[in-house]
Amino acid sequence: MFKRIFWVAVGVGIGIVTVTKAQAYVKANTPDAARQFLLGPDQSNVPMRTLEGLVKEFNETRRAREAELNNRYNVQAD
Incomplete structure (x- = not known):
């Protein structure tokens, strides 16, 4: 049971880090108009x-x- 909780927590953590890095990449490497289309104003x-x-x-x-x-x-x- 605790193994599953641990691995779910690890997966959630990896997902959060991945999304954060992807958003930072999009913010840094896309023009403002495209960024507003993807992320909103x-x-x-x-x-x-x-x-x-x-x-x-x-x-x-x-x-x-x-x-x-x-x-x-x-x-x-x-």
């Missing part, structure tokens, strides 16, 4: 906007699935 807050978007999408999907399950099981209970 607010380039300093890309990770936070991405995280907020993921959380928002997760919550919307969770609520929709919860409503679907509630409707299914409430109909069966009646």
Whole structure:
């Protein structure tokens, strides 16, 4: 169990480092217009906007699935 947690943590760490390095490369080696197209106009807050978007999408999907399950099981209970 702890091995799996360790390797998942290592994978997450490697992913974070890779994304950070890729974003730094894009910022350093692309023209401003292309950079704005890829990262948006607010380039300093890309990770936070991405995280907020993921959380928002997760919550919307969770609520929709919860409503679907509630409707299914409430109909069966009646």
